Amino acid sequence: MNEAQLLIEYAKAWNNLDVSYLHDILDDDFEYNSQWVFDTMHGKWNYINYLRGKFNSILENISSIPRAEIAYFKYCYSEIDKGCIVLTQKENQCSIIIETKNGKITKANMIGIPSPEGAVRFDYKPR
Numbered sequence: 109m110n111e112a113q114l115l116i117e118y119a120k121a122w123n124n125l126d127v128s129y130l131h132d133i134l135d136d137d138f139e140y141n142s143q144w145v146f147d148t149m150h151g152k153w154n155y156i157n158y159l160r161g162k163f164n165s166i167l168e169n170i171s172s173i174p175r176a177e178i179a180y181f182k183y184c185y186s187e188i189d190k191g192c193i194v195l196t197q198k199e200n201q202c203s204i205i206i207e208t209k210n211g212k213i214t215k216a217n218m219i220g221i222p223s224p225e226g227a228v229r230f231d232y233k234p235r
Contacts, residue, residue: 109211111191115178119193119234122176125163127156135212142218172198179227194224203227
């Protein structure tokens, strides 16, 4: 899969609150970072289990169901036209950018800078 296809599958996981979309697309040595947390999470299954817990918490309060939309940043750090997911939950937004290798996601970064407000959106929320 290319980066765009991987982003679509990742967005499906969020839009369906279902980690099974991630099983085949994350590299075993996957790393997850967030600009709001100082530690890097290592390992595909550590992340999947973490996200499963997050999704279960969201399902307990269905008034805060997130939506994941495919977008891109014209400029994101040193990259031009960087694909991303804009994640919106209630009034809060962040973006997820990924790194890939051999058709798998090797790294995902949840970011607030650059601002998701600056992302160009496709009005596509994969289901």
